[in-house]
Amino acid sequence: MIELRDLTKRYGGTTAVNRLTLTVRPGHVTGFLGPNGAGKSTTLRLVLGLHRPTSGTVTVDGTPFADRPRGLRHVGALLDAGDVHGGRSALAHLSALARSNGIPRARAEVVLREVGLADVARRRIGAFSLGMRQRLGIAAALLGDPPVLLFDEPFNGLDPEGVRWVRALFRRLAAEGRTVLVSSHLMSEMEQTADHLVVIGRGELIADESLAGFAARVGPAGVTVRTPDPAALTTVLRAEGGAVHAGADGSLVVGGLTAARIGDLAYAGGIPLHELAPHTVSLEEAFMDLTADRVDYPAGGRR
Structure with a gap:
């Protein structure tokens, strides 16, 4: 379990994380999203003790990660797949x-x-593709068989087979009762991988809820209907309590x-x-709607 309480990190006059309070629980794949x-x-670096908080606390299973002398037995993390010594072999890197x-x-x-x-265990890492480095980073995270795992953009560089493998891996790890936190900007992957979401914007918590609950924030699911007699159908559906609106098409x-x-x-x-098609709000639609006013560099200069 990862617990953040009023966690704040400032760099000079810039506040990167602002009084963030949340709990990442075991048994779930928790997606960590934000612009x-x-x-x-x-936030991930604060969890791992790579940065010190300005104020507030962050603990892993009740203890600050920096206080654990053999950290890989407690937390496995993939933050930057390229941050490895290219002259070493994969086996030498993990053995160290x-x-x-x-x-x-x-x-x-x-x-x-x-x-x-x-x-390719004895091949130099410098010759690895990005996807192979991602796999090596995941191997390093799994090395200590830890109960808590953090992954930052783990799908980058993976081919379709690799993406499917990673999805299945995360679900298996969560099913084993581990805490799995996955940060990604790929909404489609989060929609197929995570069952709980934490969303932040400008360092502040926006949402902390199930995938279905998050999507429902934007609006309820609906049904698209085509008929040669829309007036008659509208009358019937409204009499039954349905909300009917004319589509642009x-x-x-x-x-x-x-x-x-x-x-x-x-x-x-x-x-x-002529058509009866149920539809739901996509994760991307929900994300864009809820973070619209938290984007620092919007395209076209819009806010």
Whole structure:
């Protein structure tokens, strides 16, 4: 479990994280979202003790991470896949980390197999592609078999097979009861990977809730309907309590009724339907709506 209480970090006159209070619980894949400059990377570094907070506290399972002498046994993290010595082999890199954290050297070979790098274990990291470096970074995070894992932009550079593998890995780790926090700007991946979301903007908490609850903030799901008799269908649906609005393309957008109920009512009224398509608010739509006033560098200069 990761707990932040009134966590604040200032750099001179700039506040990167402002009184951030939240709890990241085990058993979930928690997506960590926010616009560029929102304070996500700073927050992760505060969790890992790489920066000291200006005020407030951050603990991992009740203890500041910096107080743990063999940190990789408690927290595994991928912050920057490129921050490794290019002249070392993958096996040498992980073996050094294992030795400094009191982890058996054999564990390095185990995690290299797990991330699909066993065949290149003795190749120099400088020759690795970005996707291979990402896999190596994930291997390093898994090295100590920790209960808490942090990943910053883990999908960068991965091919489709790698993305699917990472999704499945995160879900498995959470199912094992671990705390898994994933920071990413890829909304489509968060929609398919996370089951809980934390959203910040300008260092402040905007949302801390389930994926479904976050999407529902923007508006309820609706149903797009096409019919040659929109007036008759509108009358029937409104009588049933549906909210009906005309779409720009001649369709009807209906809220408050399921697609099945709309179909039943149209059938009972003898009204033909040419389309009946339920839709939900996407994570990207919800994110853009809720962070619109927290973007520091909007395209076109708009705020």
